[in-house]
Amino acid sequence: MNASAHTRIKFCGMTRAQDVALACELRVDAIGLVFAQRSSRRLDIEAARALRGQIPDGVDVVALFMDNEGPQVQRVIDAVRPTLLQFHGNEDEAFCGAFGVPYLKAVAMGGDVVADALSRHPDAVALLLDSHASGGAGGTGHRFDWSRIPQATPRPFLLAGGLHPDNVFDAVNTVHPWGVDVSSGIESAPGEKDAAKMRRFVEEVRRADALARSLAR
Numbered sequence: 001m002n003a004s005a006h007t008r009i010k011f012c013g014m015t016r017a018q019d020v021a022l023a024c025e026l027r028v029d030a031i032g033l034v035f036a037q038r039s040s041r042r043l044d045i046e047a048a049r050a051l052r053g054q055i056p057d058g059v060d061v062v063a064l065f066m067d068n069e070g071p072q073v074q075r076v077i078d079a080v081r082p083t084l085l086q087f088h089g090n091e092d093e094a095f096c097g098a099f100g101v102p103y104l105k106a107v108a109m110g111g112d113v114v115a116d117a118l119s120r121h122p123d124a125v126a127l128l129l130d131s132h133a134s135g136g137a138g139g140t141g142h143r144f145d146w147s148r149i150p151q152a153t154p155r156p157f158l159l160a161g162g163l164h165p166d167n168v169f170d171a172v173n174t175v176h177p178w179g180v181d182v183s184s185g186i187e188s189a190p191g192e193k194d195a196a197k198m199r200r201f202v203e204e205v206r207r208a209d210a211l212a213r214s215l216a217r
């Protein structure tokens with residue numbers, strides 16, 4: 001058990017100023033802005049720049065891509081200045097590392113997990129274990145079978161996929177992830193976050209952290 005348990009929280013798919021403001025007030029660790037082509041939460045660069053301007057130093061700004069072209073990724077980096085990139089598609093290590101910005105790499109836990117998928121990105125800051133099958137998008141609200149997570153992972157990992165305020169306490173207690181990532185579980189509609197769900201989600205993660213600390217004493 002970790003005596004200083006602090007599970008990182010990433011709120012993803014933010015599209016509205018009031019949601020970003022509340023996420024910052026709740027002191028989440030990272031805010032995700034989506035640039036994946038097929039997403040209903042996709043932002044254009046101007047909207048993303050405006051939201052980015054609200055986010056204080058110390059909160060990671062994560063730009064999420066899914067098989068976007070390199071020049072598109074670069075345009076977002078130049079205009080939005082994310083502190084982290086998140087690659088959710090079939091991007092290889094060379095592509096992910098080519099932009100000189102630290103990155104998270106999503107691993108598809110929903111299909112046939114290729115044995116070495118977890119080891120392919122030794123330079124990633126962390127892996128993001130999500131419920132999609134390879135080639136599928138995230139942000140679906142579905143969870144995967146957490147028992148598929150190996151005992152030891154080569155990088156720290158964020159747990160994603162189908163998390164919400166009613167299951168995140170169990171998730172943190174069962175899986176002990178480095179962080180949790182949530183999108184639809186704190187929404188009232190795609191891209192529109194629900195203030196009460198955002199608050200409860202953070203409270204439940206911190207309740208799980210407090211339990212972990214008390215068990216470590």
Ligand SMILES: O=C(O)c1ccccc1N[C@@H]1O[C@H](COP(=O)(O)O)[C@@H](O)[C@H]1O
Pocket residue numbers: 012013032034036039040041064066088130137138139140141142160161162163181182183184185
């Ligand atoms: O959020 C999206 O629209 C999205 C689109 C394409 C790839 C990934 C996407 N989101 C990521 O998926 C996970 C899981 O989402 P959910 O909590 O199950 O709704 C989310 O954490 C985002 O990082």
